[in-house]
Amino acid sequence: MILPMVLVLALAGTLWGATFLLLWLDRYRTEPVLRLVLLTCWGLLCALALHVTGPVTGFVVGLDSTLGTLTTFPIAAGIEEELVLALGLAAVAVSHYLDGPLDGAVFGTVTGLGFGALQTVAALHAGWAPASPLFPLFLTLMRAAATAAVGSSIGFAKLALRALPRVACALAAVLAAGLAQWALVAAANGVWNTWGARNTAANVVLVLVTFLLLVGVFQAALVLERGVVAHQLADEVALGVLPPWVVSVLPSYWRRIRSDWWRRRDERREIARLLTSLAFRKHQLRGLSEERARLYGLEVGRLRQRSRTLLALPPDAQPVAGNGE
DSSP: OHHHHHHHHHHHHHHHHHHHHHHHHHOOSSOOHHHHHHHHHHHHHHHHHHHHHOOSOOTTTTEETTTTEEOOOOHHHHHHHHHHHHHHHHHHHTSTTOOSHHHHHHHHHHHHHHHHHHHHHHHHHTTOOOSSTHHHHHHHHHHHHHHHHHHHHHHHHTTSSSHHHHHHHHHHHHHHHHHHHHHHHHHHHHHHHHHOTTOHHHHHHHHHHHHHHHHHHHHHHHHHHHHHHHHHHHHHHHTTSSOTHHHHHTTOHHHHTOSSSOSOHHHHHHHHHHHHHHHHHHHHTTTOOHHHHHHHTHHHHHHHHHHHHHHHSOTTOOOOTTSOO
């Protein structure tokens, strides 16, 4: 029992630190440690509340203490739990600390880690003896991946100006996450029934699948964010507002966090903040009538002016040759 608990806590801590690093590398505001901690606590509180109040089901309820495996996991359970977790993510989405899909994936991951880690540790403490130490890792990663997908969808939904598309996108993500968890548990039970619950190779494959799903969520978030930023900044370059090099630097997260395209880190972070904010805000305004766009576009004009001013400030602070020109 001690080994699975240690593995779960070590995995949760490692993923928590990795997701924070993603924000820190490109963070243009104060690193939101407090928000990450609060969302982790939100996941913990949700797990505790659902266990105490008697949810539809949950891993503590759906564990087979005799065989050390999972039992049934109704679709309603996953939807219910992801819906509760999404409430905390939606509250963060109204702030400026959740700007897009990548931020949402990070916040969703830490929320899912808090939820999954507590439920798994509680099950171990209650006497569940997993047939393999890899079972708890599978459960924790599955929670993290599902909630990361919900968070990423909420971040993407924030790019919509109207409330209705935002709500529809978030609810669709909650439904998809619940279905995905049900499918994963069903697949895991099928694997265990076929090859045995103690088959190390089969359990390693299950853990790798859930880990790749989590990585896939982050990759999808990066692709979505890159597409929005690239398209909108290309328009600004065509209008003569921004220099051409921004399109080869800013849309790419990995390029953006490098230091070779702008010498000073504080200015580099401010440029990233202004240009990504400009791209996201323009994306929100797409499809509006000319009259409404005139009103909502005032902020776009302000961001344009600030971006041009900042890029023109230090005469010696230019992109290094071969890295964005």
